[in-house]
Amino acid sequence: MEYFLELFFGGLTRGSIYALIALGYTMVYGIIELINFAHGEIYMIGAFTALIAASALAMLGMDGWSLLALSGVIAIIYSAAYGFTIEKIAYKPLRKAQRLSPLISAIGMSIFLQNYVLLAQTSDFLSFPALIDEFSFMENVTIIGSAELVIIITTAVATAILTLFIKFTRMGRAMRAVAQDKTMAMLLGVNVNRVISATFIIGSALAAVGGVLISSQIGQINFYIGFIAGIKAFTAAVLGGIGSIPGAVLGGLVLGWTESFATGYISSDYEDVFAFGLLVFILIFRPAGILGKASSEKV
Amino acid sequence: MQPVLDVKKLTMDFGGLRALEGIDLQVNRGEIVALIGPNGAGKTTFFNCITGIYEPSGGDMIINPPDKPAKRINKLKPNTVTESGLARTFQNIRLFQKMTVLENVMVARHCRTRSGILGAIFRGTKTCAEEQEMVDFSYRMLEKVGLEGYVNDLAQELPYGAQRRLEIARAMATEPFLLLLDEPAAGMNPRETRELDALITRIRDEENLSILLIEHDMKLVMSISQRIYVLDYGKMIARGTPAEVAADPNVVKAYLGETFDA
Numbered sequence: 001m002e003y004f005l006e007l008f009f010g011g012l013t014r015g016s017i018y019a020l021i022a023l024g025y026t027m028v029y030g031i032i033e034l035i036n037f038a039h040g041e042i043y044m045i046g047a048f049t050a051l052i053a054a055s056a057l058a059m060l061g062m063d064g065w066s067l068l069a070l071s072g073v074i075a076i077i078y079s080a081a082y083g084f085t086i087e088k089i090a091y092k093p094l095r096k097a098q099r100l101s102p103l104i105s106a107i108g109m110s111i112f113l114q115n116y117v118l119l120a121q122t123s124d125f126l127s128f129p130a131l132i133d134e135f136s137f138m139e140n141v142t143i144i145g146s147a148e149l150v151i152i153i154t155t156a157v158a159t160a161i162l163t164l165f166i167k168f169t170r171m172g173r174a175m176r177a178v179a180q181d182k183t184m185a186m187l188l189g190v191n192v193n194r195v196i197s198a199t200f201i202i203g204s205a206l207a208a209v210g211g212v213l214i215s216s217q218i219g220q221i222n223f224y225i226g227f228i229a230g231i232k233a234f235t236a237a238v239l240g241g242i243g244s245i246p247g248a249v250l251g252g253l254v255l256g257w258t259e260s261f262a263t264g265y266i267s268s269d270y271e272d273v274f275a276f277g278l279l280v281f282i283l284i285f286r287p288a289g290i291l292g293k294a295s296s297e298k299v
Numbered sequence: 300m301q302p303v304l305d306v307k308k309l310t311m312d313f314g315g316l317r318a319l320e321g322i323d324l325q326v327n328r329g330e331i332v333a334l335i336g337p338n339g340a341g342k343t344t345f346f347n348c349i350t351g352i353y354e355p356s357g358g359d360m361i362i363n364p365p366d367k368p369a370k371r372i373n374k375l376k377p378n379t380v381t382e383s384g385l386a387r388t389f390q391n392i393r394l395f396q397k398m399t400v401l402e403n404v405m406v407a408r409h410c411r412t413r414s415g416i417l418g419a420i421f422r423g424t425k426t427c428a429e430e431q432e433m434v435d436f437s438y439r440m441l442e443k444v445g446l447e448g449y450v451n452d453l454a455q456e457l458p459y460g461a462q463r464r465l466e467i468a469r470a471m472a473t474e475p476f477l478l479l480l481d482e483p484a485a486g487m488n489p490r491e492t493r494e495l496d497a498l499i500t501r502i503r504d505e506e507n508l509s510i511l512l513i514e515h516d517m518k519l520v521m522s523i524s525q526r527i528y529v530l531d532y533g534k535m536i537a538r539g540t541p542a543e544v545a546a547d548p549n550v551v552k553a554y555l556g557e558t559f560d561a
Contacts, residue, residue, distance in 0.1 A: 170405075170414055170430070177395050177406040184393045187350055189381035189410025189473050 002143055007264040008257070009144040009152075013217070015256020016155035020210035021233030022240070022248035023162065024083075024203025030179045030243040031199050032095070037106040038086055039207060040230015041113035042079050044223065046208030047215040048117060050075035051128055058129070068131040068216070076208045082113075083204025084197055092193070110227070117223040124222065131216040147217040154213060158206060159249055166245065171198055179243075235279050241292020250290055254278070301363040302327045303477050303509045304349070304385075309358035311341075311348055311533075318344045319533045322358070326477060328365070331503060331510045333520045336530035337553060342513045343390060345530070346479055350387050351377040364476050365507075382410045386475035388466040390482045390513070396455035400446060400465055403454050404437035407472035440468040443502060460491045464498070471502065478502075480512040484519050492516055496523055521545070529553065 021043055028036045053071035062070065090109045094102040132147040166172035177185040178195045186192050210229075215221045232255065240251025255275055262274035282290065302325035311319040319341045326332045334342050347353045349360055354374060363369045364384045372380055386407075395403050412433060414426040441447050444464040449457060457465060463483060470478060483499070484492045496519055503510055514520045520527065520541070527544040529537040531553040537544050544550055 170409060170412055170433070173398070173402055173406050174409050176398060176402075180395045180397060181393055183352065183377070184389075184395070185406065186377040187352075187381055187387060188407040188469065189378050190406065191378050191410075 003264070005143040007260045009148055010264075011257035011260030012253065013148040013151050013256070014260060015236075015253035016151050017210045017214045017229070017252075018233045018236040018255050019249040019252030020155055020158065020206050021229055022237040022252045023159070023245065024207050025234055025237040026240075026242055026245060026248040027175075027199050027203050029237070030245075031175060031196060032091070033099070034091060034102050035106065035234065036086075036091075036200075036203075037103070037230065037234075038090070038109040038113060039203065040226035040228075040233065041110050041117075042083050042086075042204045042226070043207040043211040043229055043233075044117065044221070044226025045082055045113065046075045046079040046204075046211030047128070047221045047225065048121060049078040049208070050131075050212040050215065051126060051221060054129055054131060064133055068212075071131065072209065072212045075212050076205045079204045079208035079211070080201045083200040083207075087197060087200040092196075110230070114223050114227065121223065125220045126222065128215040128219050128221050130219060131212070145217075147213075151213045151217065154209065155249075158209060159245075162202070162206070163245065165202075171195070175199060232275065235275065238289055239279055239282055241289030244289070244291045247289055247291035254290070300328060301369065303363050303365075304511065305359075305361045305363070306349070307359045307361075309345070309348060309360065310356050311344055311353060312356040317533055319348070319355075322530075322535055324528055324535070326509050326511050328509055329503070329507070330526065331499065331512070331524045333524035333527045334511060334513050334530060335515070335517075335520060335527060340530040341533040342530055343481060344533075346387060346481055346513065349380075349479065350385060351375050351380040362477070378410065381473050381475075384474070384476040385479065386470035386473045386477075387479035388463075388470050388481055388483060390485060392459075392462050392466060394454040394462055394465060394469075396453070398454060399451050400441065400454055400457065401434070401437055401450040403465060404440055404469050404472045405433050407469045408433045408436060411474060437472055440472045441465075443471065443505070444468045444498060460487055463487065463495070467498070467502070471506065475508065477509045477511065480510065480514075482513055482515060484514060484516045492519055495519070499523055 021039065024039045024042070025036060028034055028039070050071045053074040054067060057067055057070055086109055090105045091102050094105055130147070132150050135146045138146045138149070166175060174185065174190045174195050175198070177188070177190060178192055182192055233252070236251035236255045237248050238251070239255060240247030240249070255278070258278050259271050259275050263271050304324070304326040306322060306324040309319055309322040310317065322345065334345065336342055344353065348355045349372070351372070360372050361369055362372055362383060362385065370383060372383065375383070395406065412429050414429050438447065438450065441450060444467055446461060446465055446468060449461065454462065454465060467480070467483065480499070484495055487495060499510060500523055502508060512524070524541060526539065527541055528535060529544060529550050536549045536553055537547040539547070
């Protein structure tokens, strides 16, 4: 039973990170029907920024929670700026082009950012400091670590805030309106460009949160982590039903658990086999994803 | 006095097809003006030009808002046109189906409010006051069209006639000085059309609006509009009071075809 719980919380942690990244994919898809393949790179850049910020701040004598918080905030701001800029450079000029063009542009942006970090930083794995302190009350708990607990709680809080934001604020309402009918939203005076920018900023900020937390738990990063995490999170978003926010979270968790239990009970070699096998399985029986609605073609 | 909307020599080409040719049209303050014509005459294209969805190939479109200087709106984007005080509804209903009735109207308050992401996160008193103002204003608009009982229903659950009225309430919430209605009576029964007739006149009087409408229902057009423009194959073939237009041989010809004289 203890082993089961260990795997359960391990999967929950993993799934939370997938969920944080998947939210960015799903929000962007919901608004402009684009798979932002560069989104995984935002997560990676978030992790690198946090590493640089944390190293610099540690030299100034900061430590503990304040160090995590401050380097986290720096990573969020920096990643959000990247997300905003990527949209302006790579997607906005192509908004009226056929659907394949922005997709190719997204893949190009992803490769560009990977190589930019590779050249500007290094191709080696860098060790990432454990920014999340051990809680004293967690000393005797073996099934879940402090870092995992922080990741799960942060994800839950972030998702709750995002849901409230979309439901109850002026910008959230505008986002839903733009997602349903861009032209009509424009005719009601909504500045669609600004809404799209806000979507990229929010999605990127969430990815950065994921990047900082998971790197601090795993302890090492390199330029390639964004690609793998991006593919997994994209899988999670599709699994849950792309375009749906609860779907992204559910998809992330389901994927996390699948991987965790497959690794724990069968073999770690089959982690990806089970993850993508699940995707194929779900898409056969529910092509729109777990929470996705089968969409009829717009007239 | 300057007309609130002054369109001069408006031309719109789609490739080799001339959809509108040299259209002149004025709407004066407080007027209800109708734009009629057979199907495919270019009426909706005309609306699309004015509201910034299409950029016209030639001509000028000038607005005179009541409290601001005159403005040329040829190259403005739709959201800027709306901000300058024009609002429109569509021939086929375009509500945000998955949002509530109140939310639909609140989206239209977007351009008259300011709070952004930071305001939403920190929830200052200013943001809260603004949110309350949005709710109050939107509720008032819904009362005007008699939908105050449906505020929390999803837009897609409303009966057809109510959806049409919601579109009008939503357009009104952008605080326009000129309201463009594209076939507001389409699909309505005679009783609903009579109610709409009263509603349009009432909001014009209460909100100090001018109204330009496209309509096929001749009874509605004749009873509420002060002036009528008739469009056929992208050209303005007649203009004048309802009586003048009804007697114009060009109009009869456009609608009924040539008469045969043996």
